[in-house]
Amino acid sequence: DAxxxxxxxxxxxxxxxxxLPCNHSTISGTDYIHWYRQLPSQGPEYVIHGLTSNVxxxxxxxxxxxxxxxxxxxxxxxxxxxxxxxxxxxxxxxxGGYNKLIFGAGTRLAVHP
Amino acid sequence: EPEVTQTPSHQVTQMGQEVxxxxxxxxxxxxxxxxxxxLGQKVEFLVSFYNNEISEKSEIFDDQFSVERPDGSNxxxxxxxxxxxxxxxxxxxxxxxxxxxxxxxxxxxTRLSIL
Numbered sequence: 001d002a003x004x005x006x007x008x009x010x011x012x013x014x015x016x017x018x019x020l021p022c023n024h025s026t027i028s029g030t031d032y033i034h035w036y037r038q039l040p041s042q043g044p045e046y047v048i049h050g051l052t053s054n055v056x057x058x059x060x061x062x063x064x065x066x067x068x069x070x071x072x073x074x075x076x077x078x079x080x081x082x083x084x085x086x087x088x089x090x091x092x093x094x095x096g097g098y099n100k101l102i103f104g105a106g107t108r109l110a111v112h113p
Numbered sequence: 114e115p116e117v118t119q120t121p122s123h124q125v126t127q128m129g130q131e132v133x134x135x136x137x138x139x140x141x142x143x144x145x146x147x148x149x150x151x152l153g154q155k156v157e158f159l160v161s162f163y164n165n166e167i168s169e170k171s172e173i174f175d176d177q178f179s180v181e182r183p184d185g186s187n188x189x190x191x192x193x194x195x196x197x198x199x200x201x202x203x204x205x206x207x208x209x210x211x212x213x214x215x216x217x218x219x220x221x222x223t224r225l226s227i228l
Binding site for chain 2: 032049102104
């Protein structure tokens with residue numbers, strides 16, 4: 001399984017942008033990059049995904065490096081509610097289990113008022 | 114927005130007893146999953162399910178575990194004889210299509226405490 005590497009923790013101040021990095025140097029051409037987050041006492045929540053191009057949605061933006069070996073999740077203005085563990089996960093076609101998700105430890109984001 | 118619902122939110126059971134965790138996936142979804150998260154540890158894949166069959170299971174999912182879709186809306190995880198180490202959060206997830214671009218949608222989990 002292709003693996004991802006994320007910092008264990010990051011901190012931000014409220015209303016400031018946050019850039020959460022992820023390295024996936026062994027990514028293959030058909031792997032999608034997914035981001036999920038897990039707020040305290042809740043289940044994982046889908047945030048965004050992409051393949052090659054940068055993506056935006058109402059929650060965040062995803063910037064994908066040209067060689068696809070890294071990506072960055074961008075929260076444009078952090079709020080206290082964004083304090084969570086953020087997971088960068090590769091989802092590849094033809095994987096067993098209908099694209100089961102393999103979670104790492106993720107990045108724990110703390111947001112300060 | 115449609116969501117995955119899980120019941121109960123907290124289940125306390127004596128060791129050796131059977132427990133059934135229930136999930137109602139999003140209505141038009143066809144692919145179903147169970148994951149678990151022991152306190153302070155990673156979220157771990159248990160099993161995936163499609164068309165009334167298990168498509169993959171992890172090493173954790175031994176003979177004590179089973180899954181079922183008893184009707185058109187529920188998806189259940191049964192642990193036949195619970196052990197202390199089964200204490201964890203159990204998350205159900207579903208997705209609409211099998212392709213790798215589709216996200217999984219998770220419920221808020223059932224906290225299982227084995228005494």
